[in-house]
Amino acid sequence: MALVGVSHHDSDDEQLRQALDEFVKDDANWPWLRSRIRYLKGDFADSTMYQALGSQLTGNAIFYLATAPAFFGTVVNQLGDAGLLNETDGFRRVVIEKPFGTDLASAQALNRQILSRASESQIYRIDHFLGKETVQNIMVTRFGNTMIEAVWNNRYVDHVQITAAEAVTVGTRGRFYDATGALRDMVPNHLFQLLALIAMEPPISFDADAIRTEKEKVIAAIRPIDPTEAIRGRYCSGAIAGKAVSAYLDEPDVDPASRTETFAALKLHVETWRWSGVPFYLRTGKALATRDTEIVVQFRDVPLALFQETVVDRLPPNRLVVQIQPDEGISLEFVVKRPGLVVNTAPVAMDFRYRDHFDVGHQTGYETLLYDVQSGDQTLFQRAAQIEGGWRAVQPLLDLWAQGTPEEYAAGSAGPESADALMHRSHRRWHHLG
Template sequence: MNQAPVAPAATLVIFGAMGDLAKRLLMPAIANLVRWNLLDPKTEILGVSYHDGDDETLRATLDDFIEGDEVWEKLRAHIHYFKGDFTQDETFQRLAGAIKGNAIFYLATAASFFGPVTQKLGAAGLLKEEDGFRRLVIEKPFGSDLASAQALNKTLLEQASEAQIYRIDHFLGKETVQNILVARFGNSIFEAVWNNRYVDHVEITAAEQVTVGTRGKFYDATGALRDMVPNHLLQLLALTAMEPPTSFEAEPIRSEKAKLIAAVHPADPADAVRGQYKGGKIGADKVAAYRETPDVSADSRTETYVALKLTVDTWRWSGVPFYLRTGKALSARDTEIVVHFKSAPTSLFKGTEVTKLPCNRFVLQIQPDEAISLDLAAKIPGPLVDVAPVSMTFAYADRFEMGHRTGYETLLYDVLTGDQILFQRADQIEGGWRAIQPLLDAWAKRGKPEPYKPGTAGPSGADALLARDGRQWHTLG
């Protein structure tokens, strides 16, 4: 396996350094980059927060989240604390005096700070690239609807160029997600049948067993549709359905993804289902109803589950439905893409036990276990001609040393090296919101989510959505 080059040295400024994202995901990922000899020894981490503290305060808060070995001890000395209020110009003026050369500004903050912090970075001259690169990283949510996404993009692009902006989606840091492109375009046997002549339909699932938990305030204002569909699920759809790029470089790939998302026909409310989990059990664990979650309204209409049918208006995918679903408190944690191919005709098997042939399925398992499998039809041993589905599976952990990863390692390395392949462009963001805006509008005006039992696959309406097309969901887990 080829060793990636060491990333150039830079100052990584993390706004919200005392928050959960920085402690639980970002810093362990940075430690892994050090462990893999991918981080320049001169790289410095500057954590910005309004809390009282010093360098040792920040380092101590991270000790419980990172494996205490010589790698962590080496990195620990390069972590520094910068006390400052994100809303005050004085904070950014002091930052401008403290940072020279390459710098990355990571906004691990509430979304309400994305625009204001970017404006203050620009006003302080911190995004000028006169003595090194300056890059801006923001997490989702990228707006809450089409209008707010357009407004955020306008603010960002007034202060920085698109080449400086890294809109991060941690789903795209998963090895299997990145392997979608390799599987499709590196294996001619798949690309030849990756079209409406052979594909019957495609499923994209992001299911979680966990409930909303302590995130009631955020979730009740957001819901499953906003939280997952315009970013995570549509990015997976884009990678699955995009046309071949001219090269494996950032702009050709991002342009093809943007064109695919622009071709997604806006969702029809008649082809969508929303659900909300009731009280019950997941396994042996008792689960309170969503409306009983702290900071959630007792009459909340916020959905914790979404299923929808989308179509893509291109020659390749004309007539092929894409079924998307995501939800909380379900029977299994399962993120996957399932490509269902059309069944072969059974005329050859007249006079045998075969009445229906199982369709071939190509399954990309993204989490919890990263794997790829292909379902085929095989003859059952015995004197009769009968068939059953069999699966050929490749699991990443069986072939490669995976180690403990947070999913952010590749993304952070790409920010440092300036590779934007896995990051969303403004037109992709706005295209995603445009595709689901009809649902946001319709659900804001009428109706309530369908209740469903926790520990199941979701509301019955989701099954009915596929059943009316003569199809059914791939089993979770």
Template structure:
């Protein structure tokens, strides 16, 4: 196998994290920056500035982050490096500084401007700045307004770049998403806004276009003539943990579907782009979203987990989680059936499901191809043929498998389904990855391919808004309706069974 071409380090820049003392910064953003440093992809001239209201000094902030990295190592896990590279870590924290400030205070942004000017002068960042909004979504608009009002978004006629990373949730409804887009676009250009979705940092997800468009045998059968159905599953074993207040206001549909699941769907269903130019790719993904009719209540299932056991550990029901109402109607599970009104996909159902406190942590995209006709096997013992499946497994183990039929050994004609599989870990050297490395690097080099545009965000909310409205108008009468540690409510099984012989693939079915 030929070695992959090496990526070049990003150009000089400063990165400002609003919400520097938060969980997202400590668990994901800073570890991702460390992994970029060990991969030699961080700029040589790089400065990290943390902004938060917490009363910390730069040394205290650095110490907190160092403790978090040590806890990664002590806890193990699939994304952690075996040991910290002291030179890479020391180099990273040596380029960190902390600014205490209230996001509502104009003075905070005046001080930040002074710090950025000093880094430009002393550290040769070229005036390039990446602002990361690792804050609650209610701060997105106000922080961006103040960035712009302080002149920090000004690119000085292209002499420098200024970009903003916005975390999810990007709105809570179609109306709020439109309002947020309008607010941001008053002070920023679309090409300055990077709406981040860490699912798109997974290797298997990034490989979808390569699988489809770099292999001559897939694309000719990637259509309604050959595909029977598509299933997208994002199952989590964790419950809501300490996020009860957030989940009570959000629920599984808002939290997962318009962003994570729809991004996976568009990469499977998009037409071939004319190039890998970011807007060429995003145009095709937007076309998919615009071709999906609004979801019907009849094709939507909601669930809430009750008491059960997950991986051998007892789990309380959702309504007894901290900060959750004992009569809560918030869904912790959602399943949808969608269709795409296009020449390629007309009549092919796309089934989406996601849930918390499920039997296993599992994310996959499964494409079932149409069954071959049985007529050739008349007069044999073959009375049924298992379908062919192409499965893209995203987590916990990234890889691809294909299920097909072979003849069983022996004197009679009998078939058996077998699998051919590929796992990334078996072919490529392991690399520490929290899912944010590629995305942060892409922001630094100005590649927006893996990020949503305003029209894509609004199209996603348009699809799910009728379901949100219907569920808000009628409270569920059967919550909780699935046990923790199960695969979800019976109504989700019925959603597929009503379409004939279809059923969900077992969660945790290995590649």
């Protein structure tokens, strides 16, 4: 086993090992792995570098492209031309980080380029969100519990909210983020992955192809998004956790005339038999009040007729809240009778937290995904069709948002007022952040 790091920087085996020491030096297995780490200097576009790399490889090999996206196609082309993707002497797999394209056309072009050198079975498009335990648990929660799957449809569900809120600003990533924005950065990948898991039909098995096929169907079933039901915002100055925060336009390497959004909220519909008529609300943003990634399934209101002769004038809706980060778990909100001599109600919650029941330690999601790459399990990785389907759904918004300017919201808030108005139009409201 060997771990070869490739870069154009002047370095050597020992310098690379020393750079990694501070992260894992106390791990008992580190000395074994450390001795197997090597460094190879080279240019990603230089064929001689791939020849040198090939001389160090025998049998199985995984190529992890933690590179700038502009190099994805170049690296795969060079690997293919050098014969390093031939599987005559073991498996050869390619791991590609997001962003996979910047729009539909670029994603299609990148897929064509990569698939001209490697087969779909060799490509692992990685999204660390899918490695998180709670995300993987969505399918088990749905399909392993009759009481949940039985009500997982438009007869009982009023709407679904998917939130990915960050309290951090763009910080030192101004140049990258200003060319990307919240919609590109989060919606076609992270949020649509969560949408697919929530809305997919039961697969015929837990086989990777069976699961990925059902997820692709969800993305393909997204109705064209109404531009009036898509909100974009940009943070201005404010305070987060008591600390003053500068406006986005004042961040380093951000164009003062930028049109880039740091917040996006969408209302969309999945036109399937199960979900027809159920709106899905998605929101994501930076410099918000707190870090919070969650899915909220809100169920329909029950009739009040039974309680019309009591003091109850409103019954809070039932909700299933899947908390993905920072505190992974699942909460079920329902109504009980408040103690007393009259019939009155109170909302309560049953909470499950991973840390209370399992010793999961500190995990980022990558641990599971890297294990799956080595095992050849593609369940948690997207195929080309799903990637392109996600871009296809948001492309009209990307085109539209190339003009105009985002609505401002104060750093440390829950986002722009228009995002709240999007919910209020149908007498709904966002689940509170945090």
